[in-house]
Amino acid sequence: MTSSSITYASVRAELDHPIEAVWARIGVFGGLEDWADGVSACSVDGKGVGAIRTVVRNGNSVQERLEAIDPVGHVLRYQILQPHPLPADAVHGNVILRPLGAGRTEMVWRSDARNFTVPPEALGARIEAFYAASIEGLRRLLGGG
DSSP: OOOSOEEEEEEEEEESSOHHHHHHHHTTSOOGGGTSTTEEEEEEESSSTTOEEEEEETTEEEEEEEEEEETTTTEEEEEEOSSOSSSSEEEEEEEEEEEEETTEEEEEEEEEEESOSSOHHHHHHHHHHHHHHHHHHHHHHHTOO
């Protein structure tokens, strides 16, 4: 078991959309059913830090708590709450947007956790596939096939 928190998944993508347009989707902490891979429903209780979103993906439901949101720095951090099906503890997701100029945005979506019961790389490969497919869904939603 790994007891210290490590980054086990990270995907970077460039989107042909201005950061404001991308943040308009990411920064609401809801609406995942519009673009995230396999997500059929997403509801949010509360506003701002501490809000809880319930995400239904492939028939399974998890809850995530918004831990930090920075609309100026374009950063969002959330924790996946127990119980969840992931073989790790203290699971966090982070989305960071950076302007690239000429109306383009870099999006980095990464996760960290600790106390893995499987090799972190095995979980990471699965989560990175989800992130990559979801970013493609976001790209389609924003109008960039």
